[in-house]
Amino acid sequence: MYIDASLFMGMHAAVPGTRQACASFFAEHxxxxxxxxxxEVGRCDDVVWALPRDTQDAYYPFMDVLHSTMPVKRVPYTEDAWKTAADLPGRGVLSLRERLxxxxxxxxDSRLVTVNPRLLNLADQGxxxxxxxNSDGRHGAFPEPLAGLYRTSLALEIDHARI
Structure with missing residues (x-):
């Protein structure tokens, strides 16, 4: 399964429901x-690097340990993706980054987990x-020491619309 910057940075969203849903996703997976x-990795960096240094210092230990713990495979766009992008619905609504x-x-032949409303609207098109x-009300939690790093990283709170 694929994830995007909205899901990753959503762990630090100002909206509590979004923050909890995203953090639970990562804890459970x-x-x-x-x-x-x-x-998408670069989009996350772009958001964080624009913040004050003390906020970055509170955030990066969590991100570093999470990326070291969770097997996140970083991949480039492929020629097949470029060809597929031309036939996607959503022209004029999705950015080129979202289409790619x-x-x-x-x-x-995978699926995307996201909290980006423009991308979620594509589910209606199959x-x-x-x-x-996160519909059952139960929330996954990070194990220690990652949980403590996450609590500290919450010094970073973003307007999710920026992602």
């Missing part, structure tokens, strides 16, 4: 292999995209 395009991400997911599951 901590040992599962997930894929993320280089562009969705094309990468489709070309890989495309492989879904929100993180």
């Amino acid at each position: 901590l040992r599962d292999r997930v894929w993320m395009t280089y562009e 991400l969705m094309a990468t997911v489709i070309a890989s 495309l492989p995209v879904a929100a993180p599951e």
Whole structure:
């Protein structure tokens, strides 16, 4: 399964429901292999590097340990993804980055987990995209010491619309 910057940075969203759903996703899938395009990884960095240094210092230990613990496979766009992007619905609604991400997911015969509302709207068109599951009211939690690092990293709180 693929993840995007909205899901990853959603762990630090100002909206508590989004933050909890995203953090729960990562806690529950901590040992599962997930894929993320280089562009989505870079989008996360772009958001964090624009913040004050003390906020970055509070955030990066969590991110570092999470990326070392969770098997996140970083991948480039492929020629198949570029070809698939031309046929995707959503022209004029999705950014080129979002279209290429969705094309990468489709070309890989995978699915995307996201909290990006523009991408989630594609599920109505039968495309492989879904929100993180969190409907039963139970929330996954990170194991220690990752849980402590996550609590400290919450010094970073972002307006999720920026992602």
